[in-house]
Amino acid sequence: MTSTQVHIDTVARAEASPDQPQPYRELGLKDDEYQKIREILGRRPTEAELAMYSVMWSEHCSYKSSKVHFRHFKENTTEEMRSKMLAGIGENAGVVDIGDGWAVTFKVESHNHPSYVEPYQGAATGVGGIVRDIMAMGARPLAVLDPLRFGPADAPDTRRVLPGIVAGVGGYGNCLGLPNIGGEVVFDESYAGNPLVNAACVGAMRVEDLHLAHASGTGNKVILFGARTGLDGIGGVSVLASETFSGEEGGTGRKKLPAVQVGDPFTEKVLIECCLELFGERIVVGIQDLGGAGLSCATSELASAGDGGMRVWLERVPLRAEGMTPAEVLSSESQERMCAVVRPEDVPAFMRVCQKWDVIATEIGEVTDGDHLVITWHDEVVVDVPPRTVAHEGPEYHRPIARPADQDALQADVPDSLPRPSTPDELRETILRMIASPNLASRKWVTDQYDRYVRGGTVLAQPSDSGMIRIDEETGRGVALATDCNGRFCKLDPYTGAQLALAEAYRNVAVSGATPLAVSDCLNFGSPEDPAVMWQFEQAIRGIAEGCRELGIPVTGGNVSFYNQTGTTAILPTPVIAVLGVIDDVRRRIPTGIGAEAGETLLLLGETRDEFGGSEWANVVHGHLGGLPPKVDLAREKLLADVLLAGSRDGMVSAAHDLSDGGLAQALVEACLLGETGARVFVDGDPFVQLFSESAGRVLVAVPRTEELRFTDMCTARGLPWSKVGVVDPESESLEIQDVATIGLAELRTAWEGTLPALFD
Amino acid sequence: MARVVVDVMPKPEILDPQGQAVANALPRLGFEGITSVRQGKHFELEVADDVDDATLAKIAETFLANPVIEDWVVRRVDA
Amino acid sequence: MARVVVDVMPKPEILDPQGQAVANALPRLGFEGITSVRQGKHFELEVADDVDDATLAKIAETFLANPVIEDWVVRRVDA
Amino acid sequence: MKIGVITFPGTLDDTDAQRAARYVDAEAVALWHADADLHGVDAVIVPGGFSYGDYLRAGAIARFAPVMRSVVEAAGKGMPVLGICNGFQILCEAGLLPGAMLRNAGLHFVCRDQWLRVENNTTAWSSRYEQGAEIIVPVKNMDGRYTASQATLDELEGEGRVVFRYVGVNPNGSCNDIAGITSANGRIVGLMPHPEHAIDALTGPSDDGLGMFYSALDAVVTA
């Protein structure tokens, strides 16, 4: 025995020293959680076991505060909805059948807290993590999206945080060779000390190639491959999801070193190609990515989802640092690693592929017929646990829920009495001010830092309403993906707000000509220990689940991120919704910019009401947040989607753009600038309401003159309200809104595109 | 005018993919005997004479390096 | 084992926007008196004792730096 | 006609370059960095990406790969070679083309649809374009600022070896708005923009990039 091993805390030692005090509180465990572990094991845990339970039972890994609410998803998923899913909640990522033998998998993850501490690396490793989730399903990752939230655009700290995060998302994704096809950039005071970095990835595989993270088959080998394991990110999971994250030192559960890892996109790129070659050889029985909680998570989840038994020789793990303890090896969050289960006879072939790609691969364990996960360190047992208790049977809390005391006052504070622009001059002024405001201005400064072309399959990307990629080069089958959430609406009414987010993402997919198929989400909220936050959470999750039922599309998975707050002030409730749609032939996609065909008519589908609660206008012009969000009508959203699909199938629609933040004025400006064409527009009724209301369920479409009658007849027949709002005028260099204003395209472009460069260059 | 050099290096426990790429490439290029490479940043500053060491330390700590993942050294050199 | 440092800098006639960006940011952050900043790379190598200076020079010239755009300095330092 | 497309670890646009070759009815042959055999190809594309992460310097490590020795040798005998983006950087590092690439002047990765002017339509990769034609092709890179000594720049300009020049916006601060250059014999071309992403208006801003691949067909047939 060498001297370093003398200090290793083994199971034998744990049995012999039951009363030895353990730093479970520092690791983020509560007293009763620690007691529960002792009960499960019938002794005190070893150091390694304690590390393992503490990370796996953290909020981030165990979903202990949110799990009980997931029943809403279950209860609202009908057989029919379920039938479209090949894998759902509980797997690394949801999988849906898109036809022609293709399966598509997608998921959104958060990497909020690390990105505040180290914007570049936090965001970069966020992208890396979600991509490995997609790989772990057996799919080739095809594209990424990045919904982001920041503090006020002009706050000094935003200048530190935003450029770093954007560079990190781009730095990792670009180097990995994944096109970035969408996302969000939203500014609000509530995110000032707690930006949100959500990252989404979509991948595809043939249906028969679906891999699930299961370790089954006694005697099968467990192989760790990818990067070496180092001291980075140790305890990260418990810290990043710990209640004490708030920037101040000294709280319990907070380590001195914030857990930030450095990403290596090159290694991940090679790992992707290596994995795909392994999948192609059909020599992978089960696979799991190493994300938060590292090997603790991978081994316990693989074993728990399989037959239960696994044996691991931990000292075989290739290390980057000297003198690491078993507990450190187990909880290291070093990036760019995967864990596979392989039949013994396939191990040589597995190793050959890894060698070709220069990927380090090590057999670290095997599947056993027991029901315990046994981990040794130089022949001494350091972990001996029932893996389900680590991975799947963690604590579950029914946190107190209470509607915030000020919710009524907030809703009563309606925006009706805010002074509105009425003269043409005021309206013109308002249009220009709105399109230049940080939440409505062009995102080009951000999205030009992302490669949208790599892989050659990107059909739509920013600034389109949804991103679209071709999956099958022969048939042209593809998918569209959009992410949305208006946190201001969610604050006013989290149930309706969440449904509005769902409706918007759904609509964004539909306007591209795709048929919405499935949902993933990333639920970003404040502290679950705050009953008001839990109320927001419960309302939102119910809104999403019931909304999905009404739309007939299942929630296939998602992610919960709690403790997003500065001090005791929570962020706006931000349930980011990703909707995936399928399109049988990407050649019939509908673009966002108008003017592709001469003489297009502009139609507005849906109804405009006087709805300004939570609107961008109230925010920009009056700094006001109050009242109720716009009404949501999911049956209408469905009808809209059906009409757009028919319009795209029959070539009746040449462009479409959904109306959301900023209303019709915003949509018109964007449609003109993207199409590089002028338009003449007329608005009926109160021009202010027509131009700036944020009523949901509306889409601006351009139809060729020849198709106008056929299209409007179809709308009328189906009961979809429509109105003619103008014509495309390719000769004109301006957007003319009759009786309101005529604004040159150049002036619009300067206003719209100037804002972010002025702030961040 | 004084000349100041600031070297910023990834902390030893932090992954250094850049240094690793260099280290892995060297034997392939026929250079043996280099057992480890770490890569960081090297800044050369021209500084007015009234800028004191405390200020320089502050610049390095709050701006040139992120103490979460990097170490740094500030040196005055003869011009 | 010897410790070797290689500093690689953009040639003086080459525009260095990275250094310039740092220089421009400093006054915004309240640091005055930094008149110029240039940014380059700093390598730290652990080298077997039999690696001679000629080899090190070769590694720097053919690999760590690109002579078209960069200058470099190789230094042995005490471990 | 066989066009070889090299894959290094970290290469990203290899499948796209292969697709572009197929679009002009050439046979695309995958070449592996560790294999010095060029497998009888008639032309070679060194595609874009981040070979070896570009961690040291774009293209610095890839140029030492076994396959590059064969490319240098074949290029010496007149084989058409096209370096796109990272491929251009690799050809410069390998000494097949003069100059070097620096970090973009704006310090950001830039991805945009870029107008280019064809300044020389006599090379193996540009003969299908009209002299002076303007084409739109995506550019996307972090280190795309072409630079060379004044003497080299004078020589390139004097001999008409600037093949493509940025029009309108110079996206990266490149010297003389240079987007692409050629070797003295016109067989080797390197450019930062990505013609393989402009082969179909469905997935790119245009199909203007196809001309480069068609040109190579002609170059091989008439060689």
Ligand SMILES: Nc1ncnc2c1ncn2[C@@H]1O[C@H](COP(=O)(O)OP(=O)(O)O)[C@@H](O)[C@H]1O
């Ligand atoms: N962080 C980002 N990354 C990539 N694309 C983005 C990002 N932020 C916004 N976009 C894209 O910019 C366009 C406009 O965004 P947004 O105004 O949020 O669209 P919408 O209102 O239709 O949801 C969309 O194509 C969106 O996907």
Ligand SMILES: [Mg+2]
């Ligand atoms: Mg949207």
